[in-house]
Amino acid sequence: MWNRPRFDLKVRLTLRVAAISAACFAAISAYFLITADRAAHARIDDIAAIVAKTLELQQGKVLWTASPRADFPNLDPVSAYVMTPGLCLAFRGPAGEMIQRFCSGAPVTADLPPQIFTAFYHGLFDPGREAARPVILRGTKLGEAVVSVDPAVQTAEAWHEAGRLMLALAIALPLLCVLVYAALARALRPTHMIRAGLERIAANDLTARLPPFDLAELSAVRDVFNHLAESLDTALAERAELTRKLIALQDEERRHLARELHDEFGQSLAAIRALASSARQTAAQECPSLLGECDGIARTASGMMETLRGALFRLRPPDVEELGLVASLEGLVAGWNGRSRGETRFAIRFDGTFETLPATISANLYRIVQEALTNAAKHAGATKVNLELAMHADEIALAIDDDGRSTDPVAKSGMGLLGMRERVAALRGRLSFEAGLQGGSALRVVIPLTAAGPQALEHAA
Structure with missing residues (x-):
C-alpha cells in the first residue's frame, strides 16, 4: 500500500x-x-x-x-x-x-x-x-x-x-x-501522553488513563479515550468471563464424554477381549483352525483399548489440582516421549514454584501445553520440542520451541491455536506464534500474575 x-x-x-x-x-x-x-x-x-x-x-x-x-x-x-x-x-x-x-x-x-x-x-x-x-x-x-x-x-x-x-x-x-x-x-505536548496511552492500550494495558488537559479539544479527546479504555476493559472482562464459562463447559463436556467412553465403549471392548479369550479356549479343543481369528479379534480389541486410553487421557487429563501443574506437565511430556517411540523428543524445564497457582490457571496452562505438543508432533512433524515454564515477579511465561515445518499457524494448528488464544485471553495474557530464528516455530505465552489470584501474588512477593 x-x-x-x-x-x-x-x-x-x-x-x-x-x-x-x-x-x-x-x-x-x-x-x-x-x-x-x-x-x-x-x-x-x-x-x-x-x-x-x-x-x-x-x-x-x-x-x-x-x-x-x-x-x-x-x-x-x-x-x-x-x-x-x-x-x-x-x-x-x-x-x-x-x-x-x-x-x-x-x-x-x-x-x-x-x-x-x-x-x-x-x-x-x-x-x-x-x-x-x-x-x-x-x-x-x-x-x-x-x-x-x-x-x-x-x-x-x-x-x-x-x-x-x-x-x-x-x-x-x-x-x-x-x-x-x-x-x-x-500546546501539542499532551499529544505525547495521548500516544503513550494508545501504545499502552495496544499492549493490552487497559488501565491506561489520560489526565485533564488545558485545551478544550484535547480534553474532548481525553474524555473519549478514557471512555473507550473503560468500555474496552469492561468488554474484555465480560468476554473473559464468557470464555471461562465456555472453557469450563467444554471441559465438563470432555469429562462427560470420557466417562461415557470409559463406561460404555471401554466395557464393550473388555467384553470383546473376554469373549475372544473364551472362544480361543473353545477353538483350541474343538476347532484349532479358528485360533488365528480369535487371536486377531483379541489383538484388534487390545489396539482399540490402547487408542481409547490415549483419547481418554486427552479428554480427561490427570487431576492437575491434586497432582500439581509440574507433575502433570512432566507426566504429559513423558507420555509423549513414550508414544513417539524415539521419533520425537520432548524436554521440559521449570523456573520457579507453581504450587500456589489456582486450579483454573493450572488447568488452562496444562491444556495450552497439551495442544501445543499435539500441534508440534502431529501437524508440524517436529523431531525435537523444548518447553520452558517460568514464573517471574509479575507474570508467568511459557516458551515452546520446535524444529518442525514453519508454516502458517492457522493452517498448521487449525482450531487448536484458536482455543489456545481463547484460554490466554481469558487469563488476560498475551500469545504470539511465529517462525523460529533457526527454523521451526516458537510459541510464547505470557500470563500476568494478577490473573492468578492473590495467593500467587503473595507467593511471588
Whole structure:
C-alpha cells in the first residue's frame, strides 16, 4: 500500500503561518507601493499646475508692461521652489516643440535597486509618466507645462521604502516562526501522553488513563479515550468471563464424554477381549483352525483399548489440582516421549514454584501445553520440542520451541491455536506464534500474575 509522506504537525502549521504572514507582508508592500506611486503622480500633477499658473502670470506681466524683451517662458523662478532630485520642468509650444526644459540631476547612490525589482516596478507602474497642464491666457492656449520625474530616481525611492519593509519582514518572519513553533510545541505536548496511552492500550494495558488537559479539544479527546479504555476493559472482562464459562463447559463436556467412553465403549471392548479369550479356549479343543481369528479379534480389541486410553487421557487429563501443574506437565511430556517411540523428543524445564497457582490457571496452562505438543508432533512433524515454564515477579511465561515445518499457524494448528488464544485471553495474557530464528516455530505465552489470584501474588512477593 502506498504510504504518504509524514510531516510534523508543528512544522506544517508553522510553515502555513509563515506563508500567510509572508502573503500579508507582500499585500502590505504592494499597497504601499501603489499608494506611493499615486502620491508621486499627484505631486507632479500639482507641480505641473503650479508651473502652468506661473507661466500664465509671466505672460500676463509681459503683455501688461509691453516690454520689448519678452522674458517668456522663464522656469528659473519656479524651479527654485519645486525642484527635487530627478525632477524635470519643461514648456512645450502649441506645435508640440519643446521650447525650454530644466532638469535637476539624480543623486549618486550606491544603493541601487536590483534588476528584478526594477523590471517588476516598471512593469507594474509607469514611473516616467509626464504630467502636462495647458498654459492659457485670454482664451488662447500658449502651450503646456510639462513635469516628469526620472524613472531611475522614482524606482530607487520606491526600493528604498520597500527595502525597509523587506528588512522588517526578514527580521519579523523568522522570529514569528520561532514563536509559533514554540507555542505549538507547548500546546501539542499532551499529544505525547495521548500516544503513550494508545501504545499502552495496544499492549493490552487497559488501565491506561489520560489526565485533564488545558485545551478544550484535547480534553474532548481525553474524555473519549478514557471512555473507550473503560468500555474496552469492561468488554474484555465480560468476554473473559464468557470464555471461562465456555472453557469450563467444554471441559465438563470432555469429562462427560470420557466417562461415557470409559463406561460404555471401554466395557464393550473388555467384553470383546473376554469373549475372544473364551472362544480361543473353545477353538483350541474343538476347532484349532479358528485360533488365528480369535487371536486377531483379541489383538484388534487390545489396539482399540490402547487408542481409547490415549483419547481418554486427552479428554480427561490427570487431576492437575491434586497432582500439581509440574507433575502433570512432566507426566504429559513423558507420555509423549513414550508414544513417539524415539521419533520425537520432548524436554521440559521449570523456573520457579507453581504450587500456589489456582486450579483454573493450572488447568488452562496444562491444556495450552497439551495442544501445543499435539500441534508440534502431529501437524508440524517436529523431531525435537523444548518447553520452558517460568514464573517471574509479575507474570508467568511459557516458551515452546520446535524444529518442525514453519508454516502458517492457522493452517498448521487449525482450531487448536484458536482455543489456545481463547484460554490466554481469558487469563488476560498475551500469545504470539511465529517462525523460529533457526527454523521451526516458537510459541510464547505470557500470563500476568494478577490473573492468578492473590495467593500467587503473595507467593511471588
